[in-house]
Each structure stands twice: as C-alpha cells, then as structure tokens.
Amino acid sequence: xxxxxxxxxxxxxxxxxxxxxxxxxxxxxxxxxxxxxxxxxxxxxxxxxxxxxxxxxxxxxxxxxxxxxxxxxxxxxxxxxxxxxxxxxxxxxxxxxxxxxxxxxxxxxxxxxxxxxxxxxxxxxxxxxxxxxxxxxxxxxxxxxxxxxxxxxxxxxxxxxxxxxxxxxxxxxxxxxxxxxxxxxxxxxxxxxxxxxxxxxxxxxxxxxxxxxxxxxxxxxxxxxxxxxxxxxxxxxxxxxxxxxxxx
Amino acid sequence: xxxxxxxxxxxxxxxxxxxxxxxxxxxxxxxxxxxxxxxxxxxxxxxxxxxxxxxxxxxxxxxxxxxxxxxxxxxxxxxxxxxxxxxxxxxxxxxxxxxxxxxxxxxxxxxxxxxxxxxxxxxxxxxxxxxxxxxxxxxxxxxxxxxxxxxxxxxxxxxxxxxxxxxxxxxxxxxxxxxxxxxxxxxxxxxxxxxxxxxxxxxxxxxxxxxxxxxxxxxxxxxxxxxxxxxxxxxxxxxxxxxxxxxxxxxxxxxxxxxxxxxxxxxxxxxxxxxxxxxxxxxxxxxxxxxxxxxxxxxxxxxxxxxxxx
Numbered sequence: 001x002x003x004x005x006x007x008x009x010x011x012x013x014x015x016x017x018x019x020x021x022x023x024x025x026x027x028x029x030x031x032x033x034x035x036x037x038x039x040x041x042x043x044x045x046x047x048x049x050x051x052x053x054x055x056x057x058x059x060x061x062x063x064x065x066x067x068x069x070x071x072x073x074x075x076x077x078x079x080x081x082x083x084x085x086x087x088x089x090x091x092x093x094x095x096x097x098x099x100x101x102x103x104x105x106x107x108x109x110x111x112x113x114x115x116x117x118x119x120x121x122x123x124x125x126x127x128x129x130x131x132x133x134x135x136x137x138x139x140x141x142x143x144x145x146x147x148x149x150x151x152x153x154x155x156x157x158x159x160x161x162x163x164x165x166x167x168x169x170x171x172x173x174x175x176x177x178x179x180x181x182x183x184x185x186x187x188x189x190x191x192x193x194x195x196x197x198x199x200x201x202x203x204x205x206x207x208x209x210x211x212x213x214x215x216x217x218x219x220x221x222x223x224x225x226x227x228x229x230x231x232x233x234x235x236x237x238x239x240x241x242x243x244x245x246x247x248x
Numbered sequence: 249x250x251x252x253x254x255x256x257x258x259x260x261x262x263x264x265x266x267x268x269x270x271x272x273x274x275x276x277x278x279x280x281x282x283x284x285x286x287x288x289x290x291x292x293x294x295x296x297x298x299x300x301x302x303x304x305x306x307x308x309x310x311x312x313x314x315x316x317x318x319x320x321x322x323x324x325x326x327x328x329x330x331x332x333x334x335x336x337x338x339x340x341x342x343x344x345x346x347x348x349x350x351x352x353x354x355x356x357x358x359x360x361x362x363x364x365x366x367x368x369x370x371x372x373x374x375x376x377x378x379x380x381x382x383x384x385x386x387x388x389x390x391x392x393x394x395x396x397x398x399x400x401x402x403x404x405x406x407x408x409x410x411x412x413x414x415x416x417x418x419x420x421x422x423x424x425x426x427x428x429x430x431x432x433x434x435x436x437x438x439x440x441x442x443x444x445x446x447x448x449x450x451x452x453x454x455x456x457x458x459x460x461x462x463x464x465x466x467x468x469x470x471x472x473x474x475x476x477x478x479x480x481x482x483x484x485x486x487x488x489x490x491x492x493x494x495x496x497x498x499x500x501x502x503x504x505x506x507x508x509x510x511x512x513x514x515x516x517x518x519x520x521x522x523x524x525x526x527x528x529x530x531x532x533x534x535x536x537x538x539x540x541x542x543x544x545x546x547x548x549x550x551x552x553x554x555x556x557x558x
Contacts (some may be wrong), residue, residue, distance in 0.1 A: 010352045014338070021340045021381070084336030088397070091300040091332070092353045093325045247263075247303050 007094035011102025012109070019110055028072060032114045035064055040121055053131045057121055058139045058215045062179055062208055065150045070171035072111065073154020074164045076103050077242060081162040086246055100239045104155050104231075111147045115140060135217035142214030145227040146207050150175050152234035159241040162248075178230075181205040251313065252278040252404050254299065254435055258308035261294050261459075268294040270459035271308065276452075281431050283450035283467075284439040287553055291459035292439040293333055296409050299437070300330040312405055326354070329403035333410055335394030339383030343374055343393055346382060350397040368396040372426070388419040395423065399430075406430070408438045412445060424448050443545040446470070457553045473551075474543030480524045481511045483537035490533055499523045511541070 019025040036057065040046050044056025080086040089099055125131045154171040161167050181202050190199055203209070210223045254276040261269040269291040276282050284292040297303040299310055301321045310317045315324035337346055347365035356364045369378050372392045377385060382393055391411070398406060411427065412420040427436060427449055438449065446453045446467050453470050455463040463470065471477060484490050487510045494510070495503040499518040504511045514520035521540045528535050 006355075007353050010349060014341070014349045017345070018338065018340055083339070084332060084334055085338055087297070087302050087332040088330075088336050091302050091325060091328070091330050092350065093322045093355070094353060095322070243304075247297070 004098070007092075007098045008102040008105070011089075011094070011099055012106040015103050015106035016110060019106070024072075024075075025110065028068065028110075029114050029117060032064070032068055033117060035068075036060070036118050036121070039064065046124075051129075054122065054125055054136050054139055055215075057118070058143060058211075061143045062146065062211060065147055066172060066175055066179060069111065069147055069150035070154045070157075070168050070175060072107055073151050073171055074158050074167040076107060076155045077159040077238075078162050078164045078167045081159075081246065082164075086242075090242075090246065096242055097235075097239050100155070100235055100242065104151060104235055104238075107151050107155070108144075108148050111151065112144050115144055115147070132217065135215075138217045138219050139215040141219065142211050142223070145214070145224070146211045149178070149207055149227055149230045149234075152231040152238070153178065156234045156238040156241060159238050159245060178205060179207050181207075183208070252433075252435060253314075254310065254312055254405060254437070256295075256299070256308070256310040259295065259298055259305050259310055260307045261291075261298060261303060262306050268459050269298070269305075272456075272459065272461055273308075274454065274461065274464065276435050276437065278435060279432060280452050281427070281436045281438070281450045283446040283453045284437065284456060285441070285443070285446060285453055285549065286439075286456035288441065290456045290553075292456055293409055294459075295456070296330075296407050296437070296439060300328055300407055301325045302332075326401075327403060328405045328407055329398035329401065330406075331394045331398045331408040331411055333413075335391045337382050337390065337393055337397070340381055342379050342381055343385075343396075344369065344378040346393065347396055347400060351400050354401045356401070364400050368400045371399065372396045373422075388415050391415060391419070391423070395426070404434055406434055406436045408436070410440055411438055412440070412442065443549060446545065455549065455552050462552050462555075467545075470548055471543035471545055474541075474545070474548045475513060475551075476511070476541040476547060477543035478520060479511050479513045479541040480521050481509050481537070481539050481541055482524070482528070482535055483509055485534045490531075493531065494524065494527065497523055497527065 039060035040054075040057040044059060046056045049056065077086070080089060090096060122136060125136070126133075150171075153174050154167070157171040157174060158164075158167040160170065183206070190202055194202075204226075210226050213220055214223050254274075256272055256274050259269055259272040260267070272291075272295060284295065286292050294303065298305050299312070299317065301317055301324060304318065309319075312324040313327045315327065317324045338349075341349070344365055347368050348361050351361040351364040351368075354364075369375055372395055374389070374392060374396060377389060382390060385393070391414070395408070395411065398408065406427075408427070412423050415423065424445070427438070430436065438445070440446065450467055453463070453465060453467050454461055455470075463473075465473075482490070487505055487508065491503045491505055491510055494500055494512050497512075499515055499520050500512050500523075501515045502513045504513070512520060512524060525538065528538065
C-alpha cells in the first residue's frame with residue numbers, strides 16, 4: 001500500500017468494522033432491503049407492468065437515499081466530536097483530508113454492500129424475463145454514485161455539529177435541494193431574475209437528471225465527472241469545516 | 249532523530265476576543281518531566297492541543313525535535329504520544345483492535361502492528377481485558393487504554409492531559425510509577441490540577457493562568473516560595489503564652505495561631521527550628537507536636553494565581 005493511501009485505508013477499515021460491531025449496520029441493511037422491496041413490488045408495479053427491467057427498482061432510490069443515507073452519514077463526525085475521539089484521530093500522523101476520505105469511503109462501501117444485497121430483485125427479473133443486464137449494471141453504478149453524493153453532503157453536515165439529530169436534519173434538507181434542483185419548485189426561486197446561465201447551472205446540479213441518464217444505461221463521462229466533482233467538493237468542504245470547528 | 253526538545257515560541261491562541269494562550273514561550277529538554285499547573289481554563293489543555301497538532305496556533309509556533317508544528321505537523325506528530333483530556337477512545341472496539349488500529353496509523357505494518365499492540369497491552373497490564381469492548385471497561389482501565397495508545401510507538405515526547413484525573417489512589421500510584429519509569433530518556437509533559445502530582449512526578453513545574461506563564465521552577469523551588477517554607481509549627485498547652493514568648497525571638501518574623509496550631513515564621517536566612525526547639529527545652533513546655541514546614545504548594549498556587557487576577 002502506498003504511503004499516502006495507507007492511513008486512509010486504516011481509517012476506512014476501522015470505521016467499517018465499527019458499523020458491524022454495533023446494530024447500525026444490520027438495522028440499515030434490513031430497512032434498506034425491505035424498503036427497496038416494498039417500493040419495487042408494491043408501489044412500482046414490478047409485476048403488472050409486464051416489462052423485464054429494474055426501472056421500478058431504481059426509480060425510488062433517490063427517495064430511499066434521501067432519508068437512509070443521512071442516517072448513516074450523521075454519525076460520521078458528530079459522533080467523533082461528541083465523544084472526543086476526533087482529538088485522538090486528528091493528532092495521529094495523518095492529514096484531515098485522509099481522515100475525511102477514509103471515513104467517507106467506509107460509509108460508501110457500506111452502502112454499496114447494502115445495494116449489492118438487493119441482487120434477489122435482479123434474479124427475479126432474470127427469472128421472469130430477459131432484461132438488458134447492461135442497463136441494470138449501469139443502474140447499479142449510477143445508484144451507487146448518487147449514494148456517494150448524498151453521503152458526501154451528509155458527512156459535511158455531520159462535521160458542522162456534535163448533535164447527530166441536527167446533522168441528520170441538515171443533510172436531509174441539503175440532499176433534498178440537490179435532488180430537486182432541476183424541478184420547478186426549486187427553479188421557480190431562480191427564474192425571472194437569474195440569468196439563463198445560472199438557471200442552467202442550477203438545473204444541472206440535479207442528482208435526479210444525472211441519475212436518470214445513467215440508469216437508462218447511458219454511462220456518459222459527464223455524469224461520472226459530475227458525481228466525482230460533487231463528492232470531491234463536499235468532502236473538501238467537510239475537511240475545511242472540520243478544521244474550523246473541531247475545537248468547539 | 250537528532251536532538252530531543254520542545255521549543256514553544258510565543259504561542260498564542262484566541263477564540264474571537266477570548267485569549268486562551270498568550271505568548272507562551274518555553275523549552276523542554278530530555279529527561280524533563282514538566283508539569284503544567286493552573287486553574288481550570290488557564291490554557292493548559294489548549295497549549296497541549298497546539299503542541300500535538302490538533303489546534304493551529306493563532307500566532308507563534310513550536311518545534312518538536314526540530315519539526316515545526318505548523319509547517320511540518322505530521323513529522324512533529326510522529327514524535328509525540330498524546331493522551332487527550334478524558335482519554336477518549338472508540339468505545340465499540342476491543343482493546344486489542346483499538347491498539348492495533350493506532351499502531352497501523354502510526355506506521356506499523358502487519359505483524360509489527362500486532363506486536364506493538366501486544367507490548368502496549370503488556371506494559372499497561374491490560375492482559376485481562378484485551379478482547380473486551382472499551383466501553384464496558386472501568387474508568388481506570390479506559391485511562392490505561394488511553395496511555396497504551398499514547399505509548400504504542402515508544403515516542404520520544406509524551407504529552408498527557410490530566411493522566412490521573414478520576415482514578416482511585418491505587419490506580420494513580422500505578423500510573424505515576426509508569427510515568428516515572430519512562431521519564432529518563434524522554435520528554436514528558438503532563439497537565440494536572442492535583443498539586444501533589446507535581447511533587448510525585450515532575451522535576452519542573454510551570455504555573456499558567458489566563459494563558460500566561462507565571463512561574464517556571466522546580467517543585468522544590470516552587471515550595472520554597474511558600475511563606476510556610478522553613479516555618480515551625482507546634483501544638484502545645486497554653487498556646488497564647490507560648491506565642492507571646494516566641495514572638496520575642498529575633499529570628500521570628502511572625503507568629504500565627506490557627507486551630508490550636510502555633511506557626512512561627514522565620515526571618516530571611518535564619519535557622520528557626522533550632523531556636524524554637526531550644527526555647528521549648530528552656531521553658532520546659534509540654535509540646536505534643538513540633539515540625540518543620542517544607543512549604544505548602546496549594547498556598548503558593550493560590551498566591552501566584554491570585555496575584556495574577558488582582
């Protein structure tokens with residue numbers, strides 16, 4: 001392992017094992033799977049549509065993540081600050097960025113694992129018909145990237161406060177704004193006074209639009225770059241906030 | 249690694265208008281066990297947080313073995329073992345997993361990390377609990393886990409924020425023994441508000457209040473500042489009569505009677521104890537107790553920190 005990534009990986013592994021030594025991991029996975037199932041089969045009309053694809057499954061992911069991802073992210077830094085371990089962690093020989101990245105990656109891998117555990121739905125689709133598995137893989141990739149975006153926002157909000165409930169509410173609100181930024185209810189705030197370029201920019205921030213293209217099976221470099229940028233920007237903000245707030 | 253020393257250069261930290269640490273400069277060398285003393289909120293912890301790289305100084309800096317804590321923070325941190333106030337640790341982890349984690353982040357690999365964790369477990373007598381989650385342990389054990397992680401890489405500089413706070417007398421004794429054992433070839437900085445600790449552990453003491461360095465001395469020198477230093481205390485029958493006789497002595501500056509104890513304070517450079525014991529013999533007083541005072545640290549502490557307030 002190269003020198004720079006070694007501390008990242010140690011922090012990540014510690015964090016991941018932390019999920020599984022508390023009920024957090026199991027509760028999250030069970031709720032995620034049950035909700036995904038309920039959305040897909042009942043609300044999404046998986047059977048009656050008569051089409052062998054996972055559209056009904058992926059369509060609800062943004063809304064599922066809106067509440068479940070902040071629940072995972074809220075403890076990332078709020079908990080470290082409340083228990084004082086942030087002082088221990090950030091006086092070890094690693095940079096704040098390495099610590100932020102390590103903890104984010106742990107949470108992201110964990111959500112990835114929960115996502116992979118939805119494979120029975122994919123098996124079902126393949127049993128019932130002949131879905132385009134390439135599109136399904138793209139859907140999973142897009143969903144995971146979007147979860148990363150939500151998580152980066154949640155991680156940043158979690159650095160703002162030592163109270164996990166506050167962190168949760170803040171992340172839900174910010175995630176919601178990002179999710180909807182292409183829709184009329186957000187656009188109406190800007191249209192009429194803002195220049196078209198700003199409108200386009202705001203509309204372009206929408207998770208939904210980028211996720212929609214990927215989950216249609218089109219893995220466009222622009223969408224990948226978009227999610228990479230969103231994640232990086234929020235994690236950078238996370239690092240700066242942590243530097244500013246860790247002493248409070 | 250070169251020379252072993254801490255050099256603080258005009259360290260400052262303010263939180264908005266509040267000045268927590270105000271132009272603190274000092275040097276510490278090998279073999280020194282430095283005790284930070286001061287009332288709560290004096291800036292002891294803030295100073296330690298800056299030395300260990302947790303907080304960035306508002307101005308000024310410090311060098312740890314020549315590594316600047318601002319410009320070369322990671323190298324400085326590698327030299328340091330740090331026990332933050334309250335000994336925080338990841339409660340859901342077992343003692344062994346936690347120590348291995350710290351060892352890995354500190355650069356031990358594979359078996360090296362395991363060996364480092366085992367030797368820290370050995371050193372702090374944690375072998376009865378290595379597989380227990382830390383949150384299930386008693387306060388004394390948790391403090392030892394905190395010390396174990398601070399020692400895991402055998403650092404040259406140890407910074408311990410209130411290492412014995414909240415421990416029972418036996419545990420305190422044990423932690424102090426451990427610190428004394430290591431003192432020889434390291435720099436150890438501890439903060440405490442337990443004054444006896446300074447006597448038991450340190451060979452140098454700094455009193456800090458309002459972020460400023462007020463006194464930098466040896467514990468013996470500190471005690472010598474006490475007005476009780478070399479005073480003589482007696483418990484006798486009829487203390488008023490004895491007091492009036494003793495106050496006539498040319499060597500006595502002042503006599504105080506408090507709670508049945510008579511204390512005679514010496515004039516500068518006199519050997520009061522011998523004079524008083526001669527007087528006791530000459531008058532054949534019925535003395536139940538006669539002792540030479542070394543000085544009282546708590547009184548020096550109050551005096552020094554109160555002057556500062558006034």
